[in-house]
Amino acid sequence: MPDRLASGRHHLSREQVAANQKQRLFKALAAVMAEKGYSDTTVHDLTTAAGVSKATFYQHFTSKQDCFMSAYARMQQFVIDAIQAAPAAGTPMQRFAALLDRYLGFLALDPTTARLFLVEVNAAGPEAMRQRAQLQQEFVSGVAKVFKARSKADRFACQMLVAGISTLVTNALADADGDAVTALKTPILGFTERVMKVPAGG
Incomplete structure (x- = not known):
């Protein structure tokens, strides 16, 4: 402190x-x-x-609640900045890996605070839940941009991927374990390569 x-x-x-x-x-x-x-x-x-x-x-x-929401908005901006900083060059999987690395790394730096905004947000009321939904949509937009999702089906795949990541991260933060968060990177990348049907070298 x-x-x-x-x-x-x-x-x-x-x-x-x-x-x-x-x-x-x-x-x-x-x-x-x-x-x-x-x-x-x-x-x-x-x-x-x-x-x-x-x-x-x-x-x-x-x-x-005002204090909580101010802190949440601050954390939200950090996450959005990390998402927007994803490199423009490289294959979609390389770019997604960089985005995921920044996101998981940010949460793992302070797992206690990350847990607060992923778990306790559920008790903070409708405004907090709207903020969380907005943050998740920012993440979806970042993933959709990386994979050049244009159709509704492609966009839905990105939404499902982000929802899955959110659930896995929330579970990993149950004990405020930063190592458990970063350990998700490899299995998430493996799953993403399959579900997004990224061709070899793509």
């Missing part, structure tokens, strides 16, 4: 102080909800874990 700023003069701008406070709250969110779950976590739990006052919390967020 980011260090708590020392009291007194610290030569940081107001924006830097605010950024530090929000980062600590996001880290607290992941740590506390990993232990207590979304529903049983309170604003008091978050402020205590982050080392900030309730007044500071409400300067940044209107509620626990």
Whole structure:
């Protein structure tokens, strides 16, 4: 968790102080909800874990859900950036392998936080579920672009592939195990090559 700023003069701008406070709250969110779950976590739990006052919390967020959704949007952008960074050159399977590697690698870096947004999101309400659905569609679009999916059948194959990946990753994160996440890469690539009917060398 980011260090708590020392009291007194610290030569940081107001924006830097605010950024530090929000980062600590996001880290607290992941740590506390990993232990207590979304529903049983309170604003008091978050402020205590982050080392900030309730007044500071409400300067940044209107509620626990607002804090969760802000953290989720931040994670979502990281994932979208990874998907969009897939190389334009290479065979479809090479490009998909690079995309998958970035996605799994990102989740494995902080499996506790990844678990929060793949599992606890189900308890965070309709808005959170819509955000998750949007993220999954971004992933589908990235996969469809890689495999040049044009027909409804091809697009559906991409949707099924992404849904399968999501389920496998969620199961692997049940114990916040980053190694279990990265271990999925080889079997997913093998399955993808078969289901997407990629020709040899293609």
